[in-house]
Amino acid sequence: MREKPVSTADLRKCKQDRQPIAVITAYDYPSAKLVDEAGVDVILVGDSLGMVVLGYDSTIPVTMEEMLHHTKAVTRAAKRALVVADMPFLSYHGSLEEALKNAGRLMQEGLAKAVKMEGGTEIVPVVKRCVQAGIPVMGHIGLTPQSVYQLGGYKVQGKDAQAAAKLLKEAKELEEAGVFSLVLECVPEEVAAKISESVSVPVIGIGAGAGCDGQVLVFHDVLSYASTIKPKFVKRYADVGSVISQAVSAYIDDVRTGRFPAKEHSFHASEETIQALYGEGVKS
Numbered sequence: 001m002r003e004k005p006v007s008t009a010d011l012r013k014c015k016q017d018r019q020p021i022a023v024i025t026a027y028d029y030p031s032a033k034l035v036d037e038a039g040v041d042v043i044l045v046g047d048s049l050g051m052v053v054l055g056y057d058s059t060i061p062v063t064m065e066e067m068l069h070h071t072k073a074v075t076r077a078a079k080r081a082l083v084v085a086d087m088p089f090l091s092y093h094g095s096l097e098e099a100l101k102n103a104g105r106l107m108q109e110g111l112a113k114a115v116k117m118e119g120g121t122e123i124v125p126v127v128k129r130c131v132q133a134g135i136p137v138m139g140h141i142g143l144t145p146q147s148v149y150q151l152g153g154y155k156v157q158g159k160d161a162q163a164a165a166k167l168l169k170e171a172k173e174l175e176e177a178g179v180f181s182l183v184l185e186c187v188p189e190e191v192a193a194k195i196s197e198s199v200s201v202p203v204i205g206i207g208a209g210a211g212c213d214g215q216v217l218v219f220h221d222v223l224s225y226a227s228t229i230k231p232k233f234v235k236r237y238a239d240v241g242s243v244i245s246q247a248v249s250a251y252i253d254d255v256r257t258g259r260f261p262a263k264e265h266s267f268h269a270s271e272e273t274i275q276a277l278y279g280e281g282v283k284s
Helices: 008-016 029-038 064-077 096-108 121-132 145-151 161-177 189-198 219-223 240-257 271-278
Strands: 021-025 042-045 082-086 114-118 137-142 181-185 203-206 214-218
Touching: 008 021, 008 082, 021 219, 029 042, 029 064, 042 064, 042 214, 064 082, 064 096, 096 114, 096 121, 114 121, 114 145, 121 137, 121 161, 137 161, 161 181, 161 189, 181 189, 189 203, 214 219
Parallel strands: 021 042, 021 214, 042 082, 082 114, 114 137, 137 181, 181 203, 203 214
Antiparallel strands: none
């Protein structure tokens, strides 16, 4: 395992060498520390934190301040992985200067190494402006959760020829605008493979099949850690949620039955201290 930090140039070389890229979405210091030490290439601080760790019903309510808070926690933990932070809803849809300011905050205050934006043709000017300012941008097309109400729900995108052609066009436009990578979400495998072949930047799939240059899943989904959404494209590698529930139930039972704390879990004062507090004749 390489020890030096992963760069955007490293990811491009991975594509050239046909070395698949492993990406995980994580939202806090402990999870970022674990996946970084395991050797993941990229940690995405996704605005999906709104649903996964903040309890919102979509990504829409997530604010810049919340993204900054979680990005700071992740970047404090990551020593090797490239940390990419999501631009939250409406943080890059106003003026170009406002978008640049918000992207800059995620890098200056959050210490992210790059930002991610959802959208196709409509965000090309924003991507160009940020790239010109030295901010690496990851694109995101296909199912874009910030547009879920406009899309009519969490549905597979690019299923017919016209929609697939539109995705390919947007991928090329984003490549030309300067993105260093591209996320494809919930896209038919054949369409995703064609897009990956057609652009020079790494394409990271989530629910987009094996033809992409890399894959991304959410930390909590991978571990079944209080994850209530169970999409078809997720493979679960552990059932941490059940282990946690069982452990907490055992703790509660120990407290209620008096088994915890036991003698070995307690501190004990010296005889002199006890006598000073309670007087002679009191035994420890």
